[in-house]
Amino acid sequence: MQHILDMIANGTKMAEKDHEELIYEVGLELVDSYEIVYDPENLIPNDDDMANRVLEAAIDLLELVGVYSIDTKKVLQIPRDNILRSIQNSRNYLNIGEGIDRYLLTLQDNADKKMPLIMGGPNASPVTPDLYIPIHRSYSKYKDIGAIAPASLDVTTSASFAKKGPENLMRARQAVQLVKEACASEGRPDMCIVTPPHIEDPIAAVSIANPRFMGPGDLQEIIPRLDLKINSDELSRVYHYKMTGSNYMCSPMVLRGITTDSPEQFAIEIVAEALKSQVIYGASVFLKYPVHINPADCYKTLWASFLSSMAISQNSLCFHGSVINNSAGPCTEMMMYETAVQTIGYVACGCDILSGPVSNNGNMSNHVAGLDAQFMAEIARFATELSRKDANYLCMELFSRYQHKLNSPDIGKSFVECYNPETIEPTKEYLDVYEQAIDDVYAILRHKNRRTAHGR
Known part of the structure; x- marks a missing residue:
């Protein structure tokens, strides 16, 4: 330091x-x-x-x-x-979680398509306090989900200084306690959770990095400034995490459209951000959140993000992953297709972690649900068996099915519309959409193989 x-x-x-x-x-x-x-x-x-x-x-x-x-x-x-x-000096392994919920990450390249860690959760999407536990239970109940990426706690603050005052500190501790309670309710008290993302004040962030709140099996998160920048608050947190032996990750929201025009530039800058996370922060994990200003740039943004994942993985640069970010909402075919494209692409390109999936670009309160993360896990497992050629074919076909909706995506349903909040079970409609989307993915590949067999 x-x-x-x-x-x-x-x-x-x-x-x-x-x-x-x-x-x-x-x-x-x-x-x-x-x-x-x-x-x-x-x-x-x-x-x-x-x-x-x-x-x-x-x-x-x-x-x-x-x-x-x-x-x-x-x-x-x-x-x-x-x-x-x-x-x-990149780390070759990383333990997260504890006890029976312990998960071992090992550095891999994109020629070795192992199942990535599924970090399921709302991933910064806003959730109100009354649904905070039921919603996080809907993720932690699935054993394929190895870590939780929490929601932002959607509350009305009582003071203008709340982001850097005692109220923010109280909200930070409240959010951690609620996520821990949700995991314990599903028999998984020791699974890894990430710092609730609305905690921007370094005092609040440091306060929860202790065994009473977040333990050594959890991941502290730093959301650094865009475009190869740093500030003193980030460095203060890094120093504290190093001194306490906490694992922490850098999760920049890399934005295409400010310092980059082309997807080629964007791919280079994403990898430069990964290098910055190692050189400046010494982060345990680099988790990118690639976004774009214009929905029409979605295809190019995905291409650049996939290429950057290849560059990082095949050179064993660091543990890295991506946030799966969708414009559509839960219980829709469109969101399932968006999740599938990103999941297949990132598995093919060697990501160690997949986080989310985020719905409605993270803009709608309580529009999140655990079955979407289970879908991500199912598709990731399937993608480990694909050649890169087949993975690309699937992604191209699936992307064509929702591309025309990107300017006006399907909003979907809120948690209480697609889950029973008491039993934490998805509705039949939600399950039907889930099953149909999985069938569609398999059917596309079967159709391709039949055409290949007939020489077309």
């Missing part, structure tokens, strides 16, 4: 906007020099060598533009040796 602070003190003064423009300009040059080429005909890239070039380009980007300190308005210049050393 002292080394990072020294780099900040000795950094070069620069305006934040100038640093963003530098990322854009250098990224464009690297796309050309490393011959990174977007392929609109294949949603899952099929060029391992290009994925390796993306990593090399990301190393160059981080070295050339550095990391911007929001607090000091200075750029930390990171020597290439430091970046390479962080790759060489």
